[in-house]
Amino acid sequence: MDNRIKCPFCGYEGEPKDFEYMYESVLYMTNHEVLREERERPVLVICPRCRKGFFLEDPYSRIKEKG
Ligand SMILES: [Zn+2]
Secondary structure: OOOOEEOOOOOOEEOHHHOEEEOOHHHHHHOHHHHHHHHHOOOEEEOOOOOOEEEOOOHHHHHHHOO
8 A cells, every 4th residue: 555645845755654743733723613623633744855744634625615
């Protein structure tokens, strides 16, 4: 099974253990509506090369649904 993660910013590709992970709860403090989804906090993945964070899933598609 292909478990590799690819950074959408710099294109770095590696195994999950190569990346760092962060629960970016701070993002959600700005929007109280999202707080009820706390139990499925998305994990912010930090790219070891460019140090940018991104989500494995696409939480933005969920936000877009809300309009
Ligand atoms: Zn990167």
